[in-house]
Each structure stands twice: as C-alpha cells, then as structure tokens.
Amino acid sequence: MAKRILFLLNRAPYGSTYALEAIEAALVAGVFDQEVSVLFSGAGLYQLLSEQDGGAVGGRTVGKMLGALPEYGVTDLFACGPSAQRLGLTGNDLCLPVTWLDYTEQKSLINRQDIITG
C-alpha cells in the first residue's frame, strides 16, 4: 500500500547542500509510487525564488530542480503562508505554483502523513 510521505523543506538553498540533497530524495520518492508531497516552510521558501542561478556559486540551480518534481509525479507542493508573510514573499516571487496553507491546514497535512522527513 502506498504511504503518504511529506518532505518538509525549511532550509535556504545555497548556504549548504542540504536543500539540494533533500530535493534529490523527494524526486526519487516520486518515482516510487508513493503519495509524496512537499511543504516549503520558513527559509525553505527561498528554494522557490525565481531567477536563481546556482552556476554563480558552482552548483546546480535549486529552483530548476524543484521544477522537475511534477515530472517525477510529485504534484502536491505546499507552502507556509505565514512564513511567506514574515519573509515578505508572494506567489509572484516564486518559480513554481504552490498551494498556500495556513497553520490549521498545515496541521491537517501533517496529520494525514505516514512519514515526515526533511
């Protein structure tokens, strides 16, 4: 039976390779026929900013990697609305369409999961 797996991404993309390596895992999860979703929260929202150029710091472009998620079957992309407000970001700043969740909706997303990882 398929499991519900949530990747909770809350790290900024270029200060470490943490975000990049977590996205690699989310992409692999997508091809495993599980119910995979991703929640961007806190500094993790910076992973979604448009106009990133990872080549400028010798790496891959995290925003572009996230763009591959739907091709890998990961279409449930959520983002924390209160985080965006705190960081001064809106949907116009982002390179991918996401579903904004308030805290109550994030709680219910968490409560639906079998596995939550980062």
Place this chain on the structure above:
Amino acid sequence: MVISIAVHGAPYASAGSRTALRFAASALGLGHRIHRVFFHHDGVLAAAGQGVAPQDEEDLHAGWVRLGESHGVELAICIANALKRGMLDEAERDRYEKDAATAHPAFTVVGLGQLIEAMTESDRFVTFAA
C-alpha cells in the same frame, strides 16, 4: 515494531549521529527491529574508517560498526552524498580509480531508492537532523 532511521549530521560536528546511535541501541533493547539506518547529507561521514577518537571522547564510528555487526543492522550510506564527501567503498574506489576505500565495510553504499524503501517498509521513520 520496525523502525528506520535517517542520520543527517556528521559525527562530532553534529550531535545527531550520537543521538541516533543511542536511540537505535535503545530501540533494539526494547525488542524493536531496525530495518535500516540511512546516512544522508554529512551523515555519511560516520562511515570514515580511518578516524582515531581521543580516549576521553566516544568513538562514534566504532559505535555504529558495533551496532551493525552485533545486531545485523544495515548501515547504508547515500552514494550521491558519500562520493562527493570522499566516502568510497572498494567498488567505488575501483570505479573512480582512487587510492583508498575510505568507508568501513560495515557500511553499504546505496542509492536514494533505499531511503524511500526504508520509509515504505518501516512502521516508524525517525530523522535525526544535523
């Protein structure tokens, strides 16, 4: 209960590797099965076989090896994360024509699919962050 564990932090640089090791030992002691310990991100450095711990500090690498060998727990290091951090088993050493196999043979080098498989095959999955 079947439990799998992800270790994200390097031993010493992060407390998580030690916390995960103690958690795994307690889980085994309480009769649970550890399906896999997946070392991800800097966590792969737990496999470094050439470290020498000072006498008054716990040897975390040795602790993981002991856990793997005495309880048959699979210690899996993420191949993508391990290669770029210099953790190679003998097969990868040969493939990339490097001088030494740096990962202790108690650790197996695996793909990210094994991370997802650990999630699907376990009742609980616990992530130890860096």
Place this chain on the structure above:
Amino acid sequence: MATLHLVNKPAAWEDCHPLLDAEDAVLLIEDGTYLALQALSGAALYALEPDVRARGLSQRIRSNIQPASFDDFVRLVERCERVVTWSA
C-alpha cells in the same frame, strides 16, 4: 498521541510551535533542550535527560517538561503515529 515533534535547535521552536496539536508530544533533544528554560506550551513536553544533564539544565528545567530517557524516547516513537523533526 498523534505526532511526535523532535526539536534539536532552539530556533526551530518558531516553526514547530504553531503546528502543535493538543494530542501531540514534543521531545527536546540536543541544543533544543535549552528551550526547557523557557515557558513552552502547546503539547505534552519532554526533554532528553542526558542532553539536559550535559548542559547543566537538570535543576533549571521548567516543571511542565518531563525528563525522558532514550527508552522513553523509543516509547514516544511507538505511541505516536509519526515523527517530525524540526531543525534550523
């Protein structure tokens, strides 16, 4: 219990706290145990005892936070349906 929240850094509380349900449990571990000095609420609260002791917090820990051994940690994982880790 629904969800076990592991908090290993004080700064992670900001992300974790708004998502706590009353039936959840929070286990403070590693540097997250420094949060045991503060007035926290929102779920059943535990702090990993060796981490508390190492940091000189045993006598300072707030009365609404229960010390937990590694065996208690395992039991919390058993009792909860899922585990989420908050780091920062």
